[in-house]
Each structure stands twice: as structure tokens, then as C-alpha cells.
Amino acid sequence: MNHFGEKVSFIWSVADLLRGPYRPNQYKDVMLTMTVLRRLDCVLSPTKDKVLEQQKKLSGGKVKNLDPILCRVTGVPFYNTSRYTFEKLKGDPNNIAANLTHYIKGFSTRAREIIEHFGFEEHIAKLDKADRLYLVVAKFCDIDLHPHAVSNIEMGYIFEDLIRRFNEASNEEAGDHFTPREVIRLMVNLLFMPDGDILTTKGIVKTLYDPACGTGGMLSVAEDYVRELNPDARLEVFGQDYNAQAYAICGSDMMIKGQDIEHIAFGDSFTDDRFPRHKFDYMLANPPFGVEWKPQAGFITREHEEQGFGGRFGAGLPRINDGSLLFLMHMISKMKPACRDGHGAGREPKIGGTRLGIVFNGSPLFTGAAGSGESEIRRWIIENDWLEAIVALPDQLFYNTGIYTYLWIVTNRKKPGRRGKIQLVDATSFFKKMRKSLGNKRNEVCSDQRDEITRLYGNLEDADHVHIF
Template sequence: MTQNTNNLAAFIWSLADLLRGDFKQSQYGRIILPFTLLRRLEGVLEDRKEAVLAQVETVQAMNLPEEAQEKLLLRATGGLSFFNTSKMDLSKLGEKDIAANLESYIQCFSKDAREIFEHFKFVEFIGQLNDANLLYKIVQKVRQTDLSPKAISNHEMGLVFEELIRRFAESSNETAGEHFTPRDIVRLTTSLVFMEDDDALTKDGIIRTIYDPTAGTGGFLSSGMEYVFELNPQAVIRAFGQELNPESYAICKADMLIKGQEVKNIKLGNTLSNDQLYADKFDYMLSNPPFGVDWKKIEADIKDEHTLKGFDGRFGAGLPRVSDGSLLFLLHLISKCRDTADGGARIGIILNGSPLFTGGAGSGESEIRRYILETDLLEAIVALPTDMFYNTGISTYVWILSNKKARERKGKVQLINAVNLCGKMRKSLGSKRNEMDETDIAMVTRAFGDFTAIEARELDKPAEQKSNRGRQSANPKAEVVKTFASKIFNTYEFGYR
């Protein structure tokens, strides 16, 4: 992130100074993000606004359904995916009737854009801001920020929006883990998934798809696009995702709209019971599904698909116990892989220890692991440090899978022990006390890229600080040396025959 974009994000987030006292800290983002989106949309539409307004009366007189009207009005935007039919903008809302005028302005957006504000419950916050005599002040401050494409590109605006999302995550860290994957984990996983294709991604005319079935606020989708953009600014990356939580869905959709993506590719709903992208296959997939969440509510749907469709569905390999649906998401991703004949696919998914260790021989979990190994999809598993996530301190792992393994990786699985590759944060965010810096991430990606065994290598990391409180042992344990290692195994060594 450049200094300019960082400064812009800090300026926008300073709206929180006006909110302090009247709103909870965890609500700041719910106000700041939609206002930022509104200002950006306004700037993007500025040059085409008159052209759209000139068509409104003609199109409305046709008495067509909303969808048909939208198609006609979109033609006047010159290739944009949204429009607004109001003669107002933030500079024309006035002070006396500002709440009603702002609500009317929002309602004049095309359906996809309007839906984002609805999921933010923006109208409710407009009312609360008005009651607190803050709405006019907020609007005036937002107006001061030029977020038009002439002032800030789509890529830079995406970085600003991501920084605002990160600040929102920090300000609401008691629930952040449900919706936000920490940025260091996102960077690591994205690098591991994309790095094998670096050469291909630098070619002219590249078009690739990226998918996250548990999209949250869109962190993985944004990171994937950013990775490819840095390699090849001319590459076209099309983002797809589905998210269960309406607010996270709204943030993700807003982020994709700001980046110029087709927001109709971001869906709301339960991916496992209602896959709204069921016919699509993808090049790259990234996911951080919820840890240890049961699937009782959708048990009938999942079991029906397993029984009736078998391997023609997503869950033919087996079903895990109802108390943890992590492996269902993994099977779902495998089913979404583009065929090898069409270029194949790569997957990066973050899981806890349960999918690795739960279930004896013959269990659903064991059969799923057998299927993954026998089809030679698993490339590597990276063991992460503990205390890396906002809402849990448990051990976690990054699984990398692919149906287009390089020749030297066929029949092999790489295990990387990166549990000590982290440093303490100056200030904890919920359960997140550790973070991986660029050097730590580079060590993992280098080990993965080199695909060689590394014997336990001592790390230059400070020892854990021992507490001085309570009774101290007369014979304290010797400090354990922190190490990093990588091992390579044949798939048959995991015990399946």
C-alpha cells in the first residue's frame, strides 16, 4: 500500500472522530464503508450522469419490468455495471431534509448497487445519524474527499477500501474472526496458490477466474487479484464468491464494485446447501471456512446429494461427522476445479486440525482423505503458528491442492512446519497475538517453490517470555530451540492401501 492510499484511508477513517460517543466502536465501519462506497460510485458516474438522466424519462415511459429498464439505462453509462437516476448528489442534499433526500438518492441506484446499501442497513444508520445531528456533518466531510477515477484508480481505490475493512476488523475484533481472515494469512495462502503459475500469468491476454465459497468481506478475492495485478497489470481476473452473512456479503460486493468486477458473480446464501454457482468451474480457489461449525441445519440436503448423486455430486468421497463441516467445503472446492484439459486448477484452504486427525479407518473423514491422496490432488500442508486468528488461538493449517501437479510433485506430498515463523504483535486483536512478516512468508513460499526437504533449521527468533508470577520451578526447563522444516513424502506412505 502506497503512502498516498494509506493517507487517504486514514483521512476517511477519521470520520470516526465525529461518531465517537454516539456510536459504538464496532459500528464505525458500518457507517464509514457505505459512505465511502457512495462517494466512489458518485465519482465513477460523474461523467455519464447527464447521459443516464437524458434516458430516464424515455425508458420509464415504456412501462418495462425493472430488469429490462436497467439494461436500457446501463447502455447510457458507457460500459459501467451500475447507474443512478437521481438528479441529486452529496453536494445537493441540503441540510433541512437531508435524511429523506439521502434515502431517496440511494433508492435511485441500480439494483446491484442499491442492494449493497440495504445489506449494510444504511437507511437505519442514516436515521440514527440524523437523530444525533451528525448526518449533515458526515456528508460534508465525505464530500471533501475526491474519490473519482481521475483522482484514484480502481486498483488504488481497492487498496483504500481494503485498509478501511482492516480497520473495521480491528475496531470490532470481538466478532472479526467470523468475517475477516488476517492479512498475513491471506498473503501467505495467495502466494502458495498462485506462485506455481507465475510464468503463465505474465503472458499477454491472460484471463483467469478466482473463487471463494466463504467469501467473507472479499479478502482472498482482493489478494488474488492484487497478486496477479503486480505480475501483469494487463491480466483480466474475474472474481466469484458466495457468502452467508449479509453484512460481510455487502462489504465484499462493495469491494468488487469498486474494483470494477461483475458484482452479480458475488452471491448471498449457504454454499453447501445452495450453491448458486453450481455450473461454474474455476482456475484458482481460496477459502477460510469456519472452524468446527456443525452442519445439522442442512444435514438432509447434504446427505441427499451424497446418496443420490455420489461422485456426480460434490460429496461422493464421504461425509464427515455432523459436528464439523470443514471437509465439506474442501470437497466442494475440489468439485469446482477446472478440468485438467482446460488448464486445471489450484486450491488453497485454511483448516484446523480436525480434518487432518479426526476419524479412524473407514470413517467419513478417513475416506475423504483417502480420496484426496489417491487422486493425487494434495501438494502441500503448511502448519501455521498458533494465535494467528481473531477469534481462536488453535493450531491451523494451509492445504494446497491441484489437479495439474508439476511432474516432480506427482505422487508426493510436502509437509512444511512453520509453527515458529511468527513474531508477537505489539497489541493483540482478540485472540490474534502473533503475525507473520514478509520474511516469514518468504521462507515458507521459498521452501514450497524449491520443493526440497529441509532438516530442522534453527530460526533467529526470540524465546518465549516466561511469566515471573506464581511459584517458580527450582529446575526450569531448558529453552526449546525454534526451528523450521520441510519434508516430502510419497502419497502411499500415509497408510492407505
Template sequence: MSEFNEISNFVYGTADLIRDKFKRGDYEEVILPFLVLRRLDCVLEPTNDEVRETYEQYSDELNDQALQEVLKEAADAPFYNYSEYTLETLLDEPSDIERNFKEYMRSFSPEMQDVLDNFGFESTIEELSKHDLLYQVVKRFTQPTVDLHPDRIDNGTMGDIFEELIRRFNESLDENPGEHFTPREVVDLMAELAIEPDRDDFEENEILQIYDPCCGTGGMLTETEERIKDINEDVETWLFGQEVNPQTHAIAKSDMFIKGEDASAANNIEDGSTLADDAFPDKQFDYMLANPPYGKDWKSDKEEVEKEAEQGFGGRFGAGLPSKTDGQLLFLQTMLSKIQEPEDGGSRIAYITNASPLFTADPNVSDSKNECSIRRWILENDWLEALIRLPDELFYNTKITTYVWVLSNDKPEEREETVQLIDASGEEFWTLMDDNKGDKRKELTEDQIQDIIELYRENEDTENSQIHPVTEFGYRKVRIERPLRKNFKATEDRIEQIKEERAFGNLSGSEEGEEKQEAILDMLHGMDDKLYKDKKEFEEKLDEAIEETGLNLKKSVRGNIFNALGEKDPDAEIVRDSKGRPERDTNLTDYEYVPLDKDVRDYFEEEVQPYVPHAWINEDMTDPQDGGLGKIGYEINFNRYFYEYESPRPLGEIEEDIEEVEQQVVDMIQEVTK
């Protein structure tokens, strides 16, 4: 950890060199690619001479492809650099450092040049040279402190350094570093959860494919690979990922090369937006892990996402579209679109979100789909194995509580039709850090990770673990109607309101219509101003008035009269239609959430009707999938299951505190007025 801090602080200090010539938002465009370059330089250092000699010997004899292969062999790595320069020897010719630096860059293998191009690094070199800063920056990155050879700095620590720098850059700009990476211990936990049931089944030469749709610097992919290799080093792992941020994508690809992965593995780390343009539309994977950005809108991908949603389950988003302000459940649907059939081994997913995907949105009254329909799709397919609540203040950019979803389409028999809820937010599951990093004050030790894994493995009801049937999270949203009650009276102010009614207003389009308007108003003014509590009685009086005047009124105009002369009155009689059925009061419409294991009508008779005896169930609101009353929805509210009641303090204690505060106020006033 001391080396991690020393290197991170030293490298970030490069900002002091360039701050007068570069904007704060551009610091990372200098520092991150130099850090990658220094890492590459250190990796290649032991074979530099052999690679240069091989290049000089074969460059005129072999075609490009053959030459690349012999140079990789000489470098003992999936990449190479045949330049006569290293970062350190570039300092020997200060006056030509820009030209030599570019030559050095262009001497990397083609795959690595593509990685560096993603940083837009050549223009950065020119800008540094223009301000006489290139020599100083190169010199800083070749100091002994920045010895990044893998024998000194392993891949995990290197990833931590990258991520710490990204956190600092974004923190200084008040941006969201959570979009880029996940605390290492959370990655460890997710990797363990993903592979846990399979750890005894890994076979020699078995090929396992691992995927992350928002892979950041690639930490989840490489950590899962390492955990599998620790169990069985003869398993072959293929890593796949996609990352929208060009610089983070470049870091992930370079890390694949540095780890010794072949070029094809590095080329499986694609750039671009997963939501708008899935880089692996036809692939299926054994393990999938992701930490999507929380609460980040997907407006930039809106057109492509909605177009694919129109395909239903022929695309990735058939279960529904979440709010445009939060794309977390779009990434999860993408992963679920890539599960392989159980007979082919099935797939396992570890996915982390904030709380909102657990309960946001109700079943829509319309047939459009949202977060609720996505949860329903997941739970009714019995894919959710476990949901784990982690401590707050665990992430660098937010203090919120997060949740790990563990999903599988090949559940063990003992987990079928159930979901395990694990509350790992208590103090026994976290440790306070010595030094805070942004909002991160807590961390998980390896022992605490294993405590969580053990709770998951045992799959039992305990203080921190609960097993619930899938159906327990479901409900029917049922619309309850209550009758409209109105009184009626032909007063001046109510008669005036009819002028605002549509059908009455539409009569003004002709001379005949305007005459009819005047006749209606005269008729209403001629009625008595008695208050009627029963619409039927008032209707009889109105019909008499209409007959006396000889008016021929359309149904819509008659309706306008009732609207204008009527006012809601809870003590009035129920308003009924022409068939004697009660009309509903739209302002009193309510919804009941009926557990799936309850009969809707029985629930209504027991829980609703005793309190609102004239209410009724709106039977027009039915579920489109099963035709039953109401719309089916699902939510998982952790607080409902792990709520601990705290009794209020005794009244005497509260009174003593109030008296003490009052006395303090009196003492302060006396002190001021002395």
C-alpha cells in the first residue's frame, strides 16, 4: 500500500509541472497516457536489446505479419517496441526529444499503437513540446519512484493506481468517478459470488468466457480471471468487455497486453456505448459482472435503445425501458440477453446497483413497460439468486448504500423459486479506513468478504440472511373506485360557470347557436335556487324547465349543465348514470397493493370495504399477461425485511434535555446583556 500511495501521489504531482499551460480538465490527457507508456517501457525493458537486434536482422526479409510474430517472440510479450530509444534514453537528446519521442511511439506493435492513439497522445506530445514541458514530464516519469516493472508493481496494484488517479481527476472537476471503476474489495466480492457454486467443477482445458458491458479499466474481468486461475490454473479464460470512455478503454486494453494476454484477448475489449451499439450481439458468456453508472441518463443512446426496444424480446430490451435518467437496468438486460442455456452450463451474473432498481416505478396503468416490468421479468424467470446490501460510504464518489445482485439461469435445486436477502451493511462487515478517499470511509477486509460469501453459501435464515419465495415480492396493483357525490343548485355563480364548458361554448359558432346559449342561460336563471342533494331530483326539475322552454339539447350540453351547477358534497347522494350505476369520483380513485398469495376480492372485502362501504374494484384494470384483476408488479424493499424497531426515549429524559437547552439559552442571553 505504501508503494501505491507513493506512486499515485508522485504521478499526480505532474499536474504541478503543467498547470500553467494546461487546463485542469486536461491533466489526465497528459498523465494517464504517460503512466501507460511508462508501464509498457518497464515491461519491455529486459528484452529491449534482443527486440532491436531481431528487427534489424529481419525487417527487410519478412512480411509485416511474420515480422510482428518474431518481434513478439523476442519481446516475450504480446507487444513490442523496436525503437532505439526508451523513455529514459530520450532524455539524452533534449533538443530532439519531440522527434525522437514520436519515432519511439511509432515503433510499438500495431495493436499497442491503436491503444495509444485512443489517448490522442501525439497532439499531447506536440503541446508539451510547444511549452518546453516534454523533457520535464519524461524526466519525471523515469524517476525511480515510477519504476512500474511487474516484479515491483503487480497488475492489481497497477489497476488501483490508475483508478486512484481517475478518482482524483474527476473529484477535482466535481465529476463522477463511479462511472469508471469499483473499489477493489467490492470487485473481489463480486468475483467470488460469481464463481462460488462452480469452484469445485472447473476442469483442465475448460474454456470460460467472462464479460463486462461497462468494463472501465477491466478490473472485474481480470479479478474474476485471477480467482478462477487460483482454483484451477489449467482453465482457459477469455475476457470480453466494452467501455464508452476512450481513455479508460485504452487503459483496459493496455492492461490486457501487459498481463501477457494475446492480441485477440486485448481486441475483445471494445470501445463505444454498449447501450447504443452492443459490440457482442451474438455472444453468450459463462460469467458476467458489471458496475454500471448510477443515476446516469441514457438520453444520448435514446434513439438506438428505443428502436431496439420495439423488437420486443427479439432485442435486448423487451422487458421494458427504465426512466431516461437512469440506465442501470438497461445494462442488466443486456447481460441477461447473453446467458447461455442451462444444458450448456448456464450463466452467472454479479451486478451492483444503487437502491432505485429494487423498487422504482409501479406497474403502469397503460401497457407500457418500466422498471417494475423488468423486475417482474427477472423474478418470474427465477433468475435472481441473492441480493446483498453492502455498507454505505464504500464507494469513492457517493455515500449511498449499494446492492449486489447475484443472478443465474441454472439455480441449484435448493434455491429454486426463492431469493436470498443478505444484509451486509452492519459494522461487523466493514472496517474504517485509515485515510478517506473522497466519500469512501469504509472498506471490506478479505475476512469480511469471506463472511459474506459464507452467508451466501449457507443459504439459511439467520440474523443477516433471509430466504423468501419469489412470489413474496410480487403484488397486484388494484384500482379502487369511490362514488361521486354532488349537490346541485341554480345559483348565479354556478350558472356563470357553464360558459367555460366545451359543448356549450361550441354553440357560439352560429347565430342560431348563440341564440340557443342565451335561451339556456335564461332557462337556468328562471329555475329556483333550492339546493338539491340528489341528482335525480334536480334532473327532474331541469327536465321540467327544458320542456317548458321547448329547448332541444344534446346530451353533451345537458352534461355541461350538470357539471356547472353541481359541486362535490360528501353528504350528498351518490350520482348515478342512466342505468343506475354509480359514477366514480376521479379524485377519490385509489390503489391497493394486494399480495400475490391473496385473492383480490377476498382482500377487498376484508381490508377495504369495511372502511369505505360504497367503494368497488375497477375491473377494467387487468393484467395483460394473466388477465387477472389489477396489474402485477414486483419490488424488493430491504428495510421491510431487516427493519429493527427502536423504542422512543423516555419522556422524562427528553424533558431533562429540553430544560438543559433552555438554561443554556438563558445563560447565553445573560452573558450578552451584561
């Protein structure tokens, strides 16, 4: 990455302008929105004049829906028809609040809907009243966030590092953990490795879903993996999250990458599943650790009792203080039907089934005596021969928790040699100490160690660090 630390430090330094009107735990309400707006502004800057010219030419004509035409001009699935850019906003300090509001309202409808989840309008008035708004906008003009200057991968790191710092300042809920990119890359390696032949097919299109997508880190890394493996392949990514800021960041990132914005949804995956009839080829998730599901208990319990295995939660319900296994059952409900050995019968597709990876703490693995909800859920998964592997990861990998974590690989299309078997990989010693800690993150899984874990997983042999059951 090119000067990643400098960019994060610069954006973080802008937050110093908020001291006084804002407390440190409120900085993210301004800084994340401004970073996204500046990123979008830089993306649209090269085509801004052409968009305004095209809009003027077509305005009042026979064409009523200008979206497809203006998106062709920008080359991305959004545009802005306001006469302002960040540079032009800087040129009129006396009207900065009204002009910034006008600028935001100039975004195309779907982009504006995503941005509105930041709830930034109230902060425009507050910043303006405190004489901070112009200073913040002017400062952001000094950083170039165009994808040519800051790649999508680097931008993801910037957002994650900023959010980590903001979470530390605001003491965010312990269960919400960002997944470090090296952990996501390991998950993606294990998820896609058996499907190398499929994913290298010319023109192949596959789908991937994350029901707790946050800012979209897993979607981005998976997309990059498939693109590097096969430039002719396309991975269509889907995600949902109930945190408004995270959803807005993820939606903005997917817009810039040209993904279908309708595939990124806001809402609770349990009580407001936005993809109820979808089945996916792949799924990834890092749901919150140890977070109670009491707010959704009425809905989930009713589905469990009324629909049984016809719904998502037929196997059982975990204890109320940890909803991690609910995410796994939700994901299993979205697996495509499997075709053994890749040969369909009749009209069935020749390649079916789904592979998924999910990160848990120790609770879903060890909690619950025989007959408990957790035990019944585990039994259901094992008896259906869906659990392919569990990889025990090192501790102190995550930014705001030092606990040990476990990567589960679950699939309804195991290779013949894996059927009836469960592989346990002890990767707790595969890490390197970081020179400088990032919150609770003191360890990292380097590329060599990631490759070795992937190799151990692929060999499927009893060995040091590996047990087959």
C-alpha cells in the first residue's frame, strides 16, 4: 500500500478540528461521512462537467429516466448533478452549509439513499453553527482519494483503521469485531481452494453473501481473489447489515466498484431478511461474538415454533446471550441444493451446493450440554455431514478482543474423500508478533503462515496440527 499510514493520520488529524463541539466518541459521525463523500467526489471529478452538460442537454426532453445515460458518462452506477464539487464548496465559505446540503442532494437516488444512512444533515447544521464545517471541508480538499491514488483495497484498510480508532475512543460493544484482512484472506483461501477448476472457467458467474457484512471487507477480499484467479470470472456479492454507518460505507464502496447496489441491504438479517428467496454459491461471515439476541427473540422463537425445519431455525435455539449459531443456521438456509459428484439428475444443475466460512469464538463449539439448543444445532450440522473443518486461530488477532477464535468451513457438497469426516486444524501457533500493537491486535497471520495453514487443510491427513475425525 502506498503511504497508507500517512493517509489515515491525515484524516485522523482532521478530527482535531471537532474538539469542543464533539466528544472523541462522536468524531466518527462526521469523519466517516466526510471520508465517503470525498471519495465519491474524487471518483466523479473527471466526468463532472460532462455529466452537467449531458443533463442540461436532455433536461425537458423525451427521455425521462436519465440514470442509465448519466451513469454511462461517469462509468460507475451513480452520479451527481449538483454544480458543486469539494473544491467549489471551498470557494464559498459564507454559504458552506446550504451548498454542502445541495451537493449531497445532487447524488443519484440510490447513492443518496445510501449516504442518508449516515444521518449527516444534523451534523451539517451543528458544524456550521460551531464554525467548523468550512474548516473540515477545506481540509478534506487536501487529500486525493480517487481510486488511481488510493486503491479499493487501500481504501478498505483506511476505513477499517479509522473505525478501529473511533471504536477505541467510544468503547464500542465488545461483540463487534472487525475481521483483519489477513484472516479474511485465509477464510477466502479455504473457501475457494477446492473450486479452482470451477472458478477458472471462462465467463463463470458465482454469488457470495455475507449476512453481517459491516463495511464489506469480506465481500471485497473475495471479489479480489476471484478476479486475480480468473479475470473472466465475475463474483456477484450480496450483503446485509443493521449498522447504518457500516452499511453506508459498504454500499458506497460497492457503488465505486460497479457492483449492483441493490445487492447491499440495510436491516436485521434475522427479522428483516432482504434476500429471503436467494440461494448462494458461497457465504462468509464474522457475526458479533457473545451478543444477546433478546431484541429479536419474539420473531426468531415464533419462526422456530411455527415453521420448524421449514424455516431457518428448526434445529434449535441457542441461549439468549449469544446469537452466533443463529447466523450459521440463517446461512445454511441459503445453501443451494447439492448434486453429488457434480452430476445432476434430470433437470438438476450439474454443479450445485454451497460452501461457507464463518468465524466464531469458542462458545458455539464448546457451550451447551447434551439436549441444549447449541448441542442440538451442532448435532444437526454433523449428522447432515455439513461440517468440513474447524481451524483454531491464534489469539490477539482482532483489534478489540484478544480471545481465541475458530473458523468453521461448512458445506453441503463435500468432495468424496471428505465425506463422513471432520478436519480439525490447530493453527494457534501460526502467527508473528507485530512490532506495534493495534488495540488488542498483537499477532498477525503472515502470507507464509496462511499458505501453510491452507496446505494443511488441503492435504486432509493426520499430522502435526491436524486431526481427522
